[in-house]
Amino acid sequence: MLQPIRSKKLEPVSSGPDLALMQRIAKGDGDAFADLVRRYTRMLYNVAYRYNAASAEDLVQESFLRAFQHANTFSGRSKVSSWLYRICVNVCLTHMGRASLQTTDIEDVPESELTASVNDRPEARAEGRETFKALEEGLALLPAQERMVFILRELQGLAYSEISDVLGMTEQAARTNLHRAKRRLQSWLSPLLTS
Amino acid sequence: MECSEALDFLYQSFDAQLTPTQQMLLDAHRRTCFACANTLTRAERFQALLLKVPQLAVPRGLEERIIERVFAASHVTTKRGETWRTFVDAVTNWRSFAFAAGTAAAVLALVLVSRNIFQPSAMSHTQAPPSITAAINGSLDVGNGNTTSQQSGAVNVTPGETLANTTDQPSTIALSQHVAVTIAGNTQVKIGQVSVDPQTGDPNIVAMRVEHGMVGVRESLGKNAGAIHVATDQATVVPTGTIFTVAAASGSTDVAVGEGSVAVFLPGETFNVLAGNAAHISDGRHTVNKLRAGTKFVH
Numbered sequence: 356m357l358q359p360i361r362s363k364k365l366e367p368v369s370s371g372p373d374l375a376l377m378q379r380i381a382k383g384d385g386d387a388f389a390d391l392v393r394r395y396t397r398m399l400y401n402v403a404y405r406y407n408a409a410s411a412e413d414l415v416q417e418s419f420l421r422a423f424q425h426a427n428t429f430s431g432r433s434k435v436s437s438w439l440y441r442i443c444v445n446v447c448l449t450h451m452g453r454a455s456l457q458t459t460d461i462e463d464v465p466e467s468e469l470t471a472s473v474n475d476r477p478e479a480r481a482e483g484r485e486t487f488k489a490l491e492e493g494l495a496l497l498p499a500q501e502r503m504v505f506i507l508r509e510l511q512g513l514a515y516s517e518i519s520d521v522l523g524m525t526e527q528a529a530r531t532n533l534h535r536a537k538r539r540l541q542s543w544l545s546p547l548l549t550s
Numbered sequence: 551m552e553c554s555e556a557l558d559f560l561y562q563s564f565d566a567q568l569t570p571t572q573q574m575l576l577d578a579h580r581r582t583c584f585a586c587a588n589t590l591t592r593a594e595r596f597q598a599l600l601l602k603v604p605q606l607a608v609p610r611g612l613e614e615r616i617i618e619r620v621f622a623a624s625h626v627t628t629k630r631g632e633t634w635r636t637f638v639d640a641v642t643n644w645r646s647f648a649f650a651a652g653t654a655a656a657v658l659a660l661v662l663v664s665r666n667i668f669q670p671s672a673m674s675h676t677q678a679p680p681s682i683t684a685a686i687n688g689s690l691d692v693g694n695g696n697t698t699s700q701q702s703g704a705v706n707v708t709p710g711e712t713l714a715n716t717t718d719q720p721s722t723i724a725l726s727q728h729v730a731v732t733i734a735g736n737t738q739v740k741i742g743q744v745s746v747d748p749q750t751g752d753p754n755i756v757a758m759r760v761e762h763g764m765v766g767v768r769e770s771l772g773k774n775a776g777a778i779h780v781a782t783d784q785a786t787v788v789p790t791g792t793i794f795t796v797a798a799a800s801g802s803t804d805v806a807v808g809e810g811s812v813a814v815f816l817p818g819e820t821f822n823v824l825a826g827n828a829a830h831i832s833d834g835r836h837t838v839n840k841l842r843a844g845t846k847f848v849h
């Protein structure tokens with residue numbers, strides 16, 4: 356089986372051209388904004404989808420709207436990708452705030468139920484699409500902050516320093532959140548990881 | 551090593567964060583603790599699985615939808631006319647625009663000018679004239695003095711160009727999110743001053759001279775709404791969140807207002823016409839009457 360090659364850094368390397376792009380956007384240049392959208396939609400869509408698949412498009416659209424409206428606040432001190440991640444994370448966490456009443460926290464689900472729900476499906480043992488689906492389901496049950504750290508670190512490949520910057524937490528807090536998320540997900544996926 | 555520490559040590563090893571001593575402690579615990587050995591194996595499988603999680607492709611059309619939504623919310627136009635579909639939506643919503651009954655027969659010159667009412671110099675430019683991206687629902691002959699071509703859909707509007715409707719059916723041109731002008735059949739207008747907000751790209755002022763025929767204007771108020779000013783040789787009409795028509799005949803002008811109100815500037819006098827009223831202006835004097843019952847601006 357071919358191992359998919361996954362770039363840990365999906366976003367293009369940011370530097371001078373990105374800063375110039377942001378300056379054009381701040382002046383209301385629609386073409387520059389369209390360029391930004393083409394460069395970074397996939398990056399933000401991946402974050403938003405893993406965070407909340409059902410609302411992913413809305414979250415990405417809202418993120419770009421805020422990016423456009425606040426383009427003049429981009430200072431160039433961080434990468435454009437970090438700046439966009441920060442916006443997207445805020446949009447996602449705010450969205451979660453509104454929707455959190457309807458979601459079940461994985462902490463409230465008994466361990467037996469966690470394992471049973473994956474194990475009940477016979478096809479679940481086949482690694483591949485079904486495993487990824489189970490991972491998505493488990494992700495959706497994580498507390499918002501743990502979920503976001505996990506996405507940024509394990510699925511987007513950000514350094515802890517960047518996660519710390521994007522989420523406004525210490526690197527140690529990011530690690531702690533990541534380890535908690537992994538423990539929970541590992542428990543959720545346990546039937547697929549044994550054997 | 552405590553069992554509770556083993557997994558965190560393993561996680562740290564994935565980040566190459568373990569000292570050689572810590573690594574030795576972890577390996578030793580793993581060899582002697584059956585429970586942890588299983589957990590750590592699952593953790594390694596989980597980590598291997600994560601490396602295979604594919605990056606998702608962007609859903610078809612998402613980038614375009616983002617651009618459209620943001621531009622619609624921010625009133626941006628681009629050189630490439632990417633607001634086109636947004637404009638189409640605006641025009642589609644407004645396509646049932648109809649002219650005020652009673653003024654439809656009027657044919658003559660309308661003049662749209664900028665705030666410098668009746669000053670032709672307002673139309674002159676020292677800089678390269680800006681153009682805006684507009685959208686035509688129907689079709690119009692667009693000419694620049696040298697060439698004329700039939701256009702529909704997205705079109706750049708540049709000062710000095712003429713827009714002619716040589717059919718019997720009205721066509722509508724959306725000049726921004728806030729201003730749509732319906733150009734009656736057998737009408738020709740000439741684009742005058744176009745002023746564009748450098749921040750948003752949204753037109754501040756669009757002026758056009760109607761060389762013959764009649765136009766109807768639907769203008770909605772918005773924070774960034776661009777102004778459109780309509781003048782004839784008799785009067786200049788400045789709308790505020792309005793649906794109105796202006797028609798000029800030889801020596802007279804008729805203004806009918808469907809929604810909102812318009813300010814009408816005559817030399818030395820200004821008055822307002824509110825929705826449901828029509829003004830008749832002739833030789834510098836005016837009368838305002840209720841619109842005839844059944845007059846329709848929008849079906």
Ligand SMILES: [Zn+2]
Nearest residue numbers: 553583585586
């Ligand atoms: Zn142990």
